Structures are given as C-alpha cells and as structure tokens.
Amino acid sequence: MIAALRGSVLSVEPTVAVIEAGGVGYAVQATPATLAGLRVGQEAFVHTSLVVREDSMTLFGFADADEREVFDVLQTVSGVGPKLALTILATLTPDQLRQAVANADIAALTRVSGVGKKGAQRLVLEIGAKLGPRRGGDLEAPSSNARSGDVVAALVGLGFSERDAESAFSQVEKATPEAEVPELLRASLKILGAGR
Known part of the structure; x- marks a missing residue:
C-alpha cells in the first residue's frame, strides 16, 4: 500500500494532481482544499490511500493523516465508495463530519452532493464512534x-x-x-x- 508520497508536483487539475516520486508520476485524486495547497514545480507531501478495484488502482491524496483515516472509515458505510467519501471530505472537514454524526445532524450531511436523507441516516448509524474524538477539542453534549x-x-x-x-x-x-x-x-x- 502507498501510504504517502513526497515529490515534485508536475501538474494540478480541478480533481487530480500528478506528483513525481522516484522517477514515477503518480496521479493523485484529492479534495479542492488539498489541491489548492499544491504548486507546480514545488515539492509536496501528501498522505495517500490506494483503492484497488478489479479494473483500476486509484490513489487518493490528503493534506493530513486525519483526513485519510476519515476517508477510510467512510468507505465502511454501505453505499459509500471512494468517490463519495472524497466528496464528503470536500464538503465537510473531519471535525465537521464528527460533529454532524455525533449530533445526528441529517441536514448537515445531506448538504453533500450525492448524500440523501437515507444515506445520511446510514452514515450516522454505521459510523457511530469510529471517527474518534474531534481533533479541535471536545464536542458539547447535546441537550x-x-x-x-x-x-x-x-x-x-x-x-x-x-x-x-x-x-x-x-x-x-x-x-x-x-x-x-x-x-x-x-x-x-x-x-x-x-x-x-
């Protein structure tokens, strides 16, 4: 598994960047926020998750390890594949997602393109406490x-x-x-x- 990449950024597109590491150019799909931090010609370091399917191998990149861990947890939910997991992280930060799940905030979750009411309810039910505590501090307990x-x-x-x-x-x-x-x-x- 490719867990991280460090190398020169060859190109940055709206959904993917190409990073050269060890003489190989890796296409890395990422959120707009992660891609915005990359500059062509400069060295970059991204945490990655390699998703292997029968017909493809796709590398997803993240600004930090927390995003990558949340990405992996999201894919354990039925109906959530890597593309939707990335879309969720493009809309909600890991801590915003933790808060939405902890408070069963269906409205916040359905703001994500591709997540309907049933999908949001599945996220709340199936993720539970798998995302761990907020990295920015404790959540207030809802009344x-x-x-x-x-x-x-x-x-x-x-x-x-x-x-x-x-x-x-x-x-x-x-x-x-x-x-x-x-x-x-x-x-x-x-x-x-x-x-x-």
Missing part, C-alpha cells in the same frame, strides 16, 4: 430535548411511527442517560426491531 428530537426524527424517517419512536427513545434514555445520539439511535432500533 436531552435535542437528542430526543434527532433520534425520533431519524426513526420516523426509517418508517417507524412517531409514538413508537418516542416510546423506544424514552426507554433507552432512562437506561443510558449519558449516551450520545448514535448510541441512542442504535439502541432504539434494537427495541423497535424486537417489537416487530
């Missing part, structure tokens, strides 16, 4: 009312009635009052799934 609204809205969006969703949330919150939104949502889904 109980905000958590209730977020969890109930997500459950209703998944097809449960509001009454059932509120009942499940109430049971879960009593059992785990300190839990954050993703944990509350997963536990509520277990209760609702058992009742079907």
